[in-house]
Amino acid sequence: xxxxxFIVHGKLALPxxxxxxxxxxxxxxxxxxxxxxxxxxxKKCNTxxxxxxxxxxxxxxxxxxxxxxxxxxxxxxxxxxxxSYEDHYPERPPFILGLIKLDKADTPFxxxxxxxxxxxxxxxxxxxxxxSNTPTDTILNISHFEPVDYSVFEVGYTYEELxxxxxxxxxxxxxxxxVYLFAGISGDFNPMHVNEEYSKKGIFGKRVAHGVVPxxxxxPVLGTKLPGLGTVAIEINTRFRRPTYFGDTITAIATVxxxxxxxKWVKMALKFINQKGEIIADGEAIVMPPKG
Amino acid sequence: MRDRKREVAIVGVGQTKxxxxxxxxxxxxxxxxxxxxxxxxxxLTMDDIDCIVHGNMELFEMIYQPDLWHTIGTGxxxxxxxxxxxxxxxxxxxxxxxxxxxxxxxxxIVMAIGFEKLQEGHTTGGITNMADPLWGxxxxxxxxxxxxxxxxxxxxxxxxxxxxxxxxxxIMDMHxxxxxxxxxxxxxxxxxxxxxxxxxxxxxxxxRMIHMxxxxxxxxVVILAxxxxxxxxxxxxxxxxxxxxxxxxxxxxxxxxxxxxxxxHRHAAEVLFKRNNINDPVNEFDVFEMYDPSSWWGVDWLxxxxxxxxxxxxxxxxxxxxxxxxxxxVNPSGGVIASNPIGATxxxxxxxxxxxxxxxxxxxxxxxxxxxxxxxxxGGTFWTVLGILTADKPER
Numbered sequence: 001x002x003x004x005x006f007i008v009h010g011k012l013a014l015p016x017x018x019x020x021x022x023x024x025x026x027x028x029x030x031x032x033x034x035x036x037x038x039x040x041x042x043k044k045c046n047t048x049x050x051x052x053x054x055x056x057x058x059x060x061x062x063x064x065x066x067x068x069x070x071x072x073x074x075x076x077x078x079x080x081x082x083x084s085y086e087d088h089y090p091e092r093p094p095f096i097l098g099l100i101k102l103d104k105a106d107t108p109f110x111x112x113x114x115x116x117x118x119x120x121x122x123x124x125x126x127x128x129x130x131x132s133n134t135p136t137d138t139i140l141n142i143s144h145f146e147p148v149d150y151s152v153f154e155v156g157y158t159y160e161e162l163x164x165x166x167x168x169x170x171x172x173x174x175x176x177x178x179v180y181l182f183a184g185i186s187g188d189f190n191p192m193h194v195n196e197e198y199s200k201k202g203i204f205g206k207r208v209a210h211g212v213v214p215x216x217x218x219x220p221v222l223g224t225k226l227p228g229l230g231t232v233a234i235e236i237n238t239r240f241r242r243p244t245y246f247g248d249t250i251t252a253i254a255t256v257x258x259x260x261x262x263x264k265w266v267k268m269a270l271k272f273i274n275q276k277g278e279i280i281a282d283g284e285a286i287v288m289p290p291k292g
Numbered sequence: 293m294r295d296r297k298r299e300v301a302i303v304g305v306g307q308t309k310x311x312x313x314x315x316x317x318x319x320x321x322x323x324x325x326x327x328x329x330x331x332x333x334x335x336l337t338m339d340d341i342d343c344i345v346h347g348n349m350e351l352f353e354m355i356y357q358p359d360l361w362h363t364i365g366t367g368x369x370x371x372x373x374x375x376x377x378x379x380x381x382x383x384x385x386x387x388x389x390x391x392x393x394x395x396x397x398x399x400x401i402v403m404a405i406g407f408e409k410l411q412e413g414h415t416t417g418g419i420t421n422m423a424d425p426l427w428g429x430x431x432x433x434x435x436x437x438x439x440x441x442x443x444x445x446x447x448x449x450x451x452x453x454x455x456x457x458x459x460x461x462x463i464m465d466m467h468x469x470x471x472x473x474x475x476x477x478x479x480x481x482x483x484x485x486x487x488x489x490x491x492x493x494x495x496x497x498x499x500r501m502i503h504m505x506x507x508x509x510x511x512x513v514v515i516l517a518x519x520x521x522x523x524x525x526x527x528x529x530x531x532x533x534x535x536x537x538x539x540x541x542x543x544x545x546x547x548x549x550x551x552x553x554x555x556x557h558r559h560a561a562e563v564l565f566k567r568n569n570i571n572d573p574v575n576e577f578d579v580f581e582m583y584d585p586s587s588w589w590g591v592d593w594l595x596x597x598x599x600x601x602x603x604x605x606x607x608x609x610x611x612x613x614x615x616x617x618x619x620x621x622v623n624p625s626g627g628v629i630a631s632n633p634i635g636a637t638x639x640x641x642x643x644x645x646x647x648x649x650x651x652x653x654x655x656x657x658x659x660x661x662x663x664x665x666x667x668x669x670x671g672g673t674f675w676t677v678l679g680i681l682t683a684d685k686p687e688r
Contacts, residue, residue, distance in 0.1 A: 007315070012354050018425035051427060057540075078439055080496065088430050097431070110431050 023064050027051050031141035035131045039105050041066045050105040051139075071103035072129040073148060081118055090140060096121055100145055102129075111139070115146040120153040122292075156228020158292040159264040167255035168226035170217050176246045179209050186210070208243040214272055215281055217252035222287055226254055227266065230290025234265060238283030242274070249275040257284065264288070296395040299685055301522035301529035302387075302646040304515035306330030310475035310631035313411050314509040319358065320365020323407050326511040327367060330403070333652070334515055334525050338367040341515070342399035347376040347386045347406055348635025351421075353413040366405055379422065380583065380671025381537070382406060383512065383639025388677060390516045391532050400518045406636035407511035415507045415634070422672065436504070438496030440588045445498060448606060454498065456609045458489040461503055461587035461629060463615055468626025470616070470656040475508040475631040503587040503629075510633035512640045519685065530646035530665070533686050535679030536564045539672065557596035557668070560678040565599070568680060573598050574608075577680075578662040579621045579648045581641040583670040584628050594622070597668060597678070617659055624648065624656040638669030642679060649683050 003009065020028065023040070030038050039048045040063045042056035049056070054064035079098040082089065089095075091112060101108035113127060125147055132143040147153070157166075183189050188210060191198040199207045215238050222231055244250060251273050258267040265288050272281040306329030308314075314322055331337060344366055346359040359368070359375040366373075378385040383406035390402040416434030423432040444453040462482055468474035480488070492502035515525075522529040538556040561573070570576050582597065584590035594614075595605035608614050614622035625644040628637055645665035647653040663684065669677035 010354070016425075020426050024426060078442065080438070109427070 021054070023052050023054050026067075028137060028139065028141060031131065031139070032135045032137070035072075036069050037072060037102060037105075037129065037142075038067050039070050039107075040064060041068055047106045048104060049107050050102060050109055068104075070105040074100045074102035074105070074108075074127060074145075076113065076123055076125050076127055077101050077108050078123055079113065079121055081121070094118055098127065098145065100127060111142060112144040113146065114144045115150075117153060120155075122152075125149075125152055155230045155290045155292060156224075157226065157289060159259065159266065159289045161292075162227060162256050162259065162266055162289060164256050164259065166226060167253060168221050169251050169253040170220045170225065171249060171251040172217055173247065173249045174209050174214055174244055178213055179207070179246065182210050182213050204243045204245075206245060208245055209248075211240050211244075211281070214244045214248075214250040215252070217250055217272070218254060218270055218285070221252050221254045222268065222285060226256070226268075227287060227289035232288040234286040234288055236270070236283065236285040238270060238272075238281050240281050242278055242280040244274065244280055248280075250280065254285070260286070296688070297397040298395060299519040299522075299531060300391050300394040300516050301519070301526070301531045301685075302514055302642070302681065303517045303522050303526040303529045304330045304334035304336070304513075305643040305647055305650075305652075306333065306513040307473050307636075307640065307643065308510045308512075309473050310508040310510040310633055312475065312506065312508060314409065315411075319353070319355075319407070319409055319412075320362045322365075322409060322509065323362060323405060323511040323513075324365040324367075326407075326513040327365075327403070327405070330513040330515050336401070336515065336525065341367065341371065341401055341403045343372040343374070343390075343393055343402045344368040345374045345376060345386050345389050345393070345402065345404045347378075347382040347404075348408050349379065349382065349418060350377045351413075352415065352418045352634065353409055367403075372399070377635070378671060379675060380585075380634060381638050381669040381675050381677045382635045382671065383637055384535075384583075384642060384667070384669030384677035384679065385537070386639055387514055387516070387532075387642045387679070388535050388537065390514070391535070394516050394518050395532075397518075400521055402516050404514045404516065404639060405511065406513075406633075406639035408633035408635040408637075409509045410507040410633065411509050433496060435585055436496050436499060437586070437589075438499040440586075440592050441498035441503075444588060444592060448603065452606065454489045455485065456591050456606045457503060457587045458485045459612075460590045460609050460614070461488070463609070463612070464584070464587065464590070464623060464627045464629045467616055467624050467656060468630035471625050471630070472655070473510075473631070474626040475510070476506050477626070477630070499586060499588060505585045505629045505632040508631050508633040510631065510636055512633070512636040512643050514639055514643050514646065526650065528650050528683060530649040530681040530683070531685050533664075533680040533682045534564060534568050535677060536560050536567075538563075538676045538678075540674050555593075555596045556674045556676040557593055557670070557678070558599065560668075560676040561597045561599055564678050564680065570680075573666070574620045577620070577664050577666045578660060579624065579645065579658050580666045581623055581625065581645045581648075581668070582627065582666075583638055583641055583668050584623065585632070585670065587629060590622075590627070590629065593668075593670075597666070616656060621658050624653065624658055626656075638671070638677060641667040641669060642681070645679075645681050649681055 039050035040052035041048045044059040076098040096113040098113040099108045127145040253271045254268045257269040268285045270283045306326040308325045386404040390404040419434040420432040423429045462480045465480040468477045492500035538560045613619040616624045645667040648662040665681045
């Protein structure tokens with residue numbers, strides 16, 4: 001019944017069927033039975049179509065018999081992040097849909113990309129098909145794609161992502177071994193570091209670590225945490241405040257202090273404290289964060 | 293253009309006001325508004341019209357064979373009538389078909405009608421049904437294509453690309469403000485660029501609401517006449533020099549990733565310009581009415597149609613040369629971003645180009661004399677219709 005005759009409200013839900021055809025069905029079945037991805041090659045223009053087509057529309061040739069397997073690995077040409085839910089989605093948002101061009105294929109196709117942090121997703125990464133163990137009779141015989149190499153996502157914060165006040169730290173107990181190894185590395189066998197009896201007479205009363213040993217703990221902070229992987233250190237200035245004794249536990253802390261717009265560099269405030277909370281050194285560093 | 297029996301000109305144009313809602317009229321009534329305007333402009337009556345070509349998007353209003361029952365508003369009663377539908381290019385295809393019907397000598401005066409009442413249907417649902425039901429349908433987001441923004445940002449940098457696309461959008465709105473028939477007239481100015489490009493709601497990536505065309509209701513009518521009648525009907529008719537149609541079908545998933553192929557727009561321009569000895573389109577055309585569904589596409593497609601390779605298209609926008617009083621006016625009507633009754637939209641490009649030649653565009657008339665105009669239609673997975681109108685009767 002119409003609510004009124006001024007506006008006719010209606011909704012047509014028309015049933016329809018659409019057939020994948022022999023070739024399309026074979027593509028889906030080959031995914032399921034053989035865990036292989038097949039395409040068709042046009043022998044005139046050499047284009048390999050995935051999913052396979054029967055006809056090359058450029059050359060207008062029948063190519064349905066020129067089946068060939070393509071690689072299970074490929075490159076993401078572009079991608080989008082699906083944020084809102086629709087009934088036909090196989091996943092709960094948010095998830096990534098990638099336009100993936102498999103090696104040995106010329107046409108990309110769309111599939112879900114998993115195991116990538118959404119905010120780290122980017123084009124041109126390499127991905128690999130992960131096949132489903134449960135047959136679906138759909139393209140979901142490939143469950144999803146995931147990265148071939150995860151290291152591409154392990155980059156630190158870019159200049160744009162860094163904000164003033166962000167900080168990170170690394171803590172380590174400085175042992176006698178550390179000091180002796182450093183003496184070997186540097187050739188600095190100063191008795192104040194390696195001769196207990198000599199040191200008793202000095203101003204610290206016992207052996208102390210080389211000044212740069214606790215300070216070197218800033219390297220893992222800047223290089224692997226903040227900004228993190230991909231960072232290049234430009235300059236580090238520190239001032240020695242207190243000695244570090246063997247067995248002291250030192251925390252190196254870096255805090256974003258200033259963003260240098262013209263160079264896209266970042267100035268970091270550095271602070272080194274021991275287990276008693278005493279400052280043993282402080283200073284600042286200038287670093288070039290990763291480009292992302 | 294190869295053998296024509298005779299020359300053909302656009303002698304009359306009628307348009308409804310474009311709007312998001314036309315509850316006040318039914319479909320045939322809406323169409324008749326445009327028809328009456330075109331008849332009044334030409335001082336013709338329905339009796340003078342030999343044939344009608346009618347078109348809109350397939351099933352967009354969920355109606356089948358609208359050409360038949362629209363007879364009550366189109367005046368097609370007892371006349372020859374064709375229905376054509378080619379997606380977004382429909383309106384331009386209607387002009388091409390009407391041209392063929394007159395040029396061939398089959399009819400002397402043909403009326404082409406494009407319409408859409410998008411308020412009554414479901415546009416995105418309709419467009420989504422264009423994709424292959426198995427491989428593409430569940431991936432299609434209607435006409436919302438964000439990848440051009442991504443590509444332009446990658447090529448020209450975020451700041452420059454975003455600025456060019458929003459400047460283009462603002463220019464289109466400045467034009468629409470001069471066109472009382474345009475649907476969206478927002479009163480934008482360049483000071484709003486920063487705010488709009490960062491704060492307008494995102495549709496797909498950097499394709500934001502402000503960049504995208506509207507969905508409109510409205511109808512456009514163009515009357516074409518043979519060379520012997522054209523001069524009688526119109527003092528300065530817009531002659532059809534040439535047009536070209538380029539279709540390409542792509543599996544939607546591969547559309548934008550499939551190699552980096554020449555767009556149909558560029559191919560159409562190459563064919564058309566070569567055939568008509570156009571070597572310097574920016575200087576040879578006095579106006580371009582382009583089918584620009586979003587301001588990202590608008591900027592990007594200038595490059596394709598004008599056969600640029602570098603950043604000349606960005607410079608045209610950045611230097612404001614596409615403004616109505618600029619060196620190369622683009623869409624003095626406000627374009628598709630301002631008004632988009634889809635089945636009529638591509639016809640409006642030809643109609644507006646014709647009005648510019650006739651000198652009847654009113655407040656959005658280009659100030660310099662318009663002797664040669666370019667008009668484009670876009671549709672489907674990537675279809676192009678591109679045509680040239682001239683003030684001088686073509687010599688072949």
